[in-house]
């Protein structure tokens with residue numbers, strides 16, 4: 001009998017690790033039944049996760065008729081169009097799309113965002129501190145972990161500030177599990193995102209800014225991308241770029257607030273310790289719980305008696321691979337020191353994925369954390385949690401993971 005898995009269950013969303021540990025003990029991949037009745041294979045071990053992510057027999061292209069057939073509608077068409085991005089493609093399409101984006105995302109361009117990120121973070125910390133003085137409490141997700149990456153991705157895409165709250169709401173909805181929200185709300189979000197990006201691209205063509213997306217729109221015309229591909233690219237950058245980073249900042253803050261000794265050590269230890277906090281948070285609380293879905297193009301024998309038939313769905317659970325005790329001693333402990341130079345070489349975590357789809361934004365995400373965390377904790381050293389950490393609500397689903405609210409005082 002396959003294990004039953006309900007990604008919308010609040011208890012599972014908060015602490016999925018014991019479940020994943022059980023699956024890992026069963027072999028290289030475990031077949032589970034999802035709450036919607038479909039079946040999938042979950043890969044939870046570190047070595048197997050790396051192997052699957054580097055293996056071309058696991059395709060990123062979603063099957064043509066994924067899920068139940070849905071009637072044609074504007075939302076369905078918008079969804080189909082926005083989903084044509086590089087994370088949903090295999091070579092050679094993937095190579096073509098990725099090359100163009102890599103060219104726009106140069107380390108120089110990313111690093112040039114630092115002063116802007118510093119200003120944004122300083123502004124948010126000042127607002128937060130004012131609110132704590134006036135009101136006594138605030139939600140750190142709403143006041144800091146969410147707005148910073150949204151403002152940064154707004155910089156990357158050249159999106160006006162007034163539109164950023166809408167983008168957050170639509171992105172949240174399209175990333176939620178199918179049964180967690182009313183279908184009308186999800187459909188509306190797809191349609192609005194599609195319309196928004198269509199207008200944005202038109203605006204960039206007419207009046208390019210100095211943002212990274214304007215460069216991409218320009219290069220895309222030269223590099224043979226059609227409008228649909230560009231539209232999907234904008235969607236991917238938004239989707240991949242902010243919710244992940246928001247969860248990194250929220251989870252790092254929660255871990256520091258519940259590990260006072262680590263917060264003090266980081267404040268004493270300077271940049272190297274903050275970097276170690278970021279790496280350990282990426283490992284311990286992987287913001288992307290699973291990668292995007294893969295599908296076997298042929299029968300794959302993973303060894304140990306595990307054979308996945310052709311055309312089956314496979315999910316590599318990064319959060320689980322990053323807690324594999326075979327690679328990380330005491331994996332459930334939060335110990336930034338394992339990432340300090342001189343502490344031996346820990347296995348590289350898989351929070352940014354592995355193989356051809358390795359995260360294109362890892363440098364930007366690390367930069368945001370390096371700027372944000374020391375500012376937040378440096379300015380508010382007395383900040384404490386205003387809720388029981390064991391009862392905090394988590395984002396449902398298998399894709400992104402992080403606390404939805406983080407009340408502080």
Ligand code: HEM
Pocket residue numbers: 086087088098153156236237240241242244245248286287288291292293318350351352353354356357358359360361362364365
């Ligand atoms: C803490 C923050 C982040 C985490 C944990 C993260 C994680 C990941 C992971 C695991 C993948 C691979 C998914 C798969 O194989 O299915 C990925 C891909 C990607 N990420 Fe990130 N990401 C983060 C931030 C960002 C940012 C800030 C951007 C850009 C603004 C970004 C852009 C992308 C893109 C474009 C891809 C697709 C690459 C491809 O298909 O070749 N990510 N990310």
